[in-house]
Amino acid sequence: xxxxxxxxxxxxxxxxxxxxAxAxAxAxxxxxxxxxxxxxxxxxxxxFQHGITLAELRALNGISGDLIYSGQVLKVPAGSASTGxxxxxxxxxxxxxxxxxxxxxxxxxxxxxxxxxxAELKSWNGISGSLIHPGQVLSVGGSSPSVSAPPVxxxxxxxSTPTNAGTSEYVIKSGDTLAKIALQVGLNVTQLxxxxxxSSDLIFPGQTxxxxxxxxxxxxxxxxxxxxxxxxxxxxxxxxxxQVLQHATKLIGTPYVFGGKTxxxxxxxxxxxxxxxxxGESITRLSAAGYYDRSFDVSSPQVGDLVFFKDTYIKGIxxxxxxxxxxxxxxxxxxxxxITSLDNVYWKKHFDSxxxxx
Numbered sequence: 001x002x003x004x005x006x007x008x009x010x011x012x013x014x015x016x017x018x019x020x021a022x023a024x025a026x027a028x029x030x031x032x033x034x035x036x037x038x039x040x041x042x043x044x045x046x047x048f049q050h051g052i053t054l055a056e057l058r059a060l061n062g063i064s065g066d067l068i069y070s071g072q073v074l075k076v077p078a079g080s081a082s083t084g085x086x087x088x089x090x091x092x093x094x095x096x097x098x099x100x101x102x103x104x105x106x107x108x109x110x111x112x113x114x115x116x117x118x119a120e121l122k123s124w125n126g127i128s129g130s131l132i133h134p135g136q137v138l139s140v141g142g143s144s145p146s147v148s149a150p151p152v153x154x155x156x157x158x159x160s161t162p163t164n165a166g167t168s169e170y171v172i173k174s175g176d177t178l179a180k181i182a183l184q185v186g187l188n189v190t191q192l193x194x195x196x197x198x199s200s201d202l203i204f205p206g207q208t209x210x211x212x213x214x215x216x217x218x219x220x221x222x223x224x225x226x227x228x229x230x231x232x233x234x235x236x237x238x239x240x241x242x243q244v245l246q247h248a249t250k251l252i253g254t255p256y257v258f259g260g261k262t263x264x265x266x267x268x269x270x271x272x273x274x275x276x277x278x279x280g281e282s283i284t285r286l287s288a289a290g291y292y293d294r295s296f297d298v299s300s301p302q303v304g305d306l307v308f309f310k311d312t313y314i315k316g317i318x319x320x321x322x323x324x325x326x327x328x329x330x331x332x333x334x335x336x337x338x339i340t341s342l343d344n345v346y347w348k349k350h351f352d353s354x355x356x357x358x
Contacts, residue, residue: 033075033076033077033078034073034074034075034076035050035073035074035075035076036071036072036073036074037068037069037071037072037073037074041068042066042068042262042263043057043058043063043066043068043263043264044112044263044264045112045263046074046076048109048112048113049112049113049115050076050077051077052076052077054264057074057076060074060075060076060077061074061075065262066262066263066264097139097140097141098137098138098139098140099114099137099138099140100135100136100137100138101132101133101134101135101136101137101138102134103134105132105134106132106252106253106336107121107122107127107132107253108252108253109253110138110140114140114141116140117186118183118184118186119184119185119186120186121138121140122184124138124139124140124141125138125139168210168211168212169208169209169210169211170185170208170209170210170211171206171207171208171209172203172204172206172207172208172209176203176326177201177203177324177325177326177328177339178192178193178198178201178203178325178326179245179249179303179324179325179328179330179339180339181209181211182249183249183252185211185212187211188242188245188246189201189242189245189246189303190242192209192211195209195210195211195212196209196210201303201325201326202325202326203326240279240280240281241279241302241303241304243278243279243280244275244276244279244281244304244322245303245304245322245324246279247274247275247278247279248271248275248322248330248337249330251263251266251271251274251275251337252330252337252338252339253336253337253338254266254332254336254337255336256332256333256334256335256336256337257270260332261273261274261285262274266332266336266337267332268288268319268320268321268331268332268333269285269286269287269288269290269291269320270285270332271321271331271332271337272291272306272320272321272322273285273286275322276357281357283357288308288309288317288318288319288320289316289317289318291306291320291357292308292317292320292355294357294358295355295356295357295358296355296356296358297353297354297355298354298355298356299354301323301354302323302356303323303324303325304322304323305322305323305354305355305356306320306321306322306323306354306355306356306357307320307321307322307323307329307342307351307353307354307355308320308351308352308353308354308355309347309350309351309352310350310352311350312350317352319331319333319350321340323354324339327341327342327343328340328341328342329342
């Protein structure tokens, strides 16, 4: 979508009055080793894995932006992990150790820091959602934390009732979506649908899904007795949209940055720009209003469509996200990248339309 429109910044709430000037890059230990960038890596992830700040990693490598590529060799502090999977030297050892949650932490940040998956971290700590609090002690190596985490009302999934060898199950609860479940168990939506022979994204509480094993040979639509309460959802057969969702959900927990368009921080339109380009869909960096003008209205939204909001912090179209189905969307709001319900009082009030890129 060629355009001469100047990139604009936007958010769901009024941004802070001013952004402090960035501090000078910190001095970095000159003794260094090397790390080879792998597919899916970001500077933020690599910095976490090696126990240094993003600014320190940039300074070590003379990088001013965030662009890296697979196979690129980066300098990292000597003695830190070269594979990108070990815990940073400043954190406790990952084997059977614990981590005390600090202000600003998210589960995905902690998982990245210790080189474990989000699903593993949740499983070790009996967490079914994403809520953690400063002072909470988490197991980061597979053993129970020294201070018990708060009890969880419902298990994330049951691996003790496999339908066949090598297969475990997840029982859907109210509020679940395929995107949430896939993220929780370390799959993407396409893989989860293939495992269960799903042709749409409609699911219902009490339904049992396979979360590992062999993909089903028979594709069967799932019916929902509460369809009157849900927006019509179509297949995500489009491989580009599947990639968009995969890249988008990986970024949950990324902080909000006014004008941001990299994994270091996003605003709403910067988030759209980044994930669609990562999925191979070349789009220009525009404002929410700019993307609104370059998309067409849809009456029955599909997973991967755009959802627009108006009159949030300025008059007119001022915010957007990506529709996930089940009346939910993923976006970069004032709390960072997260998944939100369209039934939320604030977003329901400011909802404008569903649209799709030309």
